[in-house]
Amino acid sequence: MANVTAQQVKALRDRTGAGMNDCRMALIEADGNEEKAVEIIQKKGLAKAAKKAGAIAAEGLIHSYIHSNARIGVLVEVNCQTDFVARGDEFKSFVNEVALQIASSSPLYVRREEVAQADQDKQLAIFRGQMEEEEQKTGKKRPEAAVAKILEGKLDKWFSEVCLDEQELVTREDKKTVKGVAEELTAKIGEKISVRRFVRYELGEGIEKKATDLAAEVAEQLKGMS
Numbered sequence: 001m002a003n004v005t006a007q008q009v010k011a012l013r014d015r016t017g018a019g020m021n022d023c024r025m026a027l028i029e030a031d032g033n034e035e036k037a038v039e040i041i042q043k044k045g046l047a048k049a050a051k052k053a054g055a056i057a058a059e060g061l062i063h064s065y066i067h068s069n070a071r072i073g074v075l076v077e078v079n080c081q082t083d084f085v086a087r088g089d090e091f092k093s094f095v096n097e098v099a100l101q102i103a104s105s106s107p108l109y110v111r112r113e114e115v116a117q118a119d120q121d122k123q124l125a126i127f128r129g130q131m132e133e134e135e136q137k138t139g140k141k142r143p144e145a146a147v148a149k150i151l152e153g154k155l156d157k158w159f160s161e162v163c164l165d166e167q168e169l170v171t172r173e174d175k176k177t178v179k180g181v182a183e184e185l186t187a188k189i190g191e192k193i194s195v196r197r198f199v200r201y202e203l204g205e206g207i208e209k210k211a212t213d214l215a216a217e218v219a220e221q222l223k224g225m226s
Contacts, residue, residue, distance in 0.1 A: 004028055016041045018188075045187030055192040057081050061092065065099035074102045076198040081191040094185055094193070097171045098164070098178060102200050107164040110195050111179075115163070120155065127154045164195060 004027045012023040012034060018041045026044075030036035060079035067073070078095045085091050101107075109115055128151060135141050142150070160166040165179035176184075182193045 004032060008032065008034065012037055012041070016045070016188075018045065042184075045184065055081060057192040057194055059083050059086050060196075061086055061095050063095045063099050065096070065103060067103050071203040072103050073201040074099045074198065075201075076102060077196045078193070079196050080189075080193050085189055085191050088189075090185065090189065091193070094181060097169055097181070098195055098198075100171055101167060101169055101178060102164065102198050104170050105164075105167050106200060107167060107198075108162040110163065110197065111165045112159045112163050115159070123158055124151055124155060127151055127158075164198065 004024055008027055009020055009023045012018070012027060013020060015034075015038060016023065018026070022041065022044070023037070026037040026040040027034070029040055057079035059082055060077065062075065062077045065074040065076075076095070076099050078091075078098055080086050080091060128147075131142075131147060131150065165182075166177055168175045168177055169181060172181075178195065182195070186193045
C-alpha cells in the first residue's frame with residue numbers, strides 16, 4: 001500500500017474538489033500517483049453526476065448578458081436544486097460562461113434530444129446532396145454502407161456545432177464542453193446542474209433590410225436639383 005501524506009491528499013482535494021477521504025482512497029488506489037488519482041476521482045465524479053441526472057433541479061438563475069457592442073443579447077436559465085447553490089460563486093461563474101458561449105457561438109438548441117426529426121432529416125438531405133455532387137465531380141461512387149457511415153458522422157458533428165451542451169466552451173482552453181463542465185460541477189457540488197433554455201438576440205436579425213443603390217440615389221438627388 002502506498003504511503004499517502006496529508007499534503008498529497010490536500011493537493012488532490014484542491015485540484016478536484018472531492019472529499020478528503022475520497023482523495024486519500026484514490027491516491028492509495030493510484031499507488032501515490034497524483035495524475036492517476038485525478039483520473040480516478042474524475043471517473044467517480046462523473047458516476048456521481050450520472051446518479052444526479054434524474055434529480056429535479058428547479059432552482060437556479062435567469063441570467064442576462066449584453067455584449068459590449070450592444071448588438072447581441074442573451075437570456076439563459078441554468079438550474080440547480082437549491083437556492084443556496086444558486087447564490088454560490090462557482091454556479092454564478094458557470095452561468096456567466098454559458099451566456100458568453102451562447103453569445104459567441106449561436107447555438108440553436110440546448111441538447112440534441114430537442115432537435116426535431118424533421119430538422120435532422122433536412123440536414124441529412126443537405127449532406128447527402130453535397131456528397132452526390134462530390135461524386136458527380138470525381139466520378140467515384142461510394143458504397144451505400146460507407147455513405148450511411150459518413151452521413152452519421154456529419155450529423156454527429158452538426159449536433160456538436162448547434163447544440164449548446166456539446167459545444168466546447170470558448171472561455172476555456174481545455175476543450176471541455178458545456179455539458180462536461182456541468183457534470184463536473186454536479187459531482188463537485190453534489191447537486192444536478194443543467195442548462196434549461198435560452199434566447200439569443202442579435203440586432204436587426206430577421207429584418208429584411210432594404211437594398212439601396214447609393215449611386216442611383218445620388219443621381220436622383222442631382223436630377224431634382226437641376
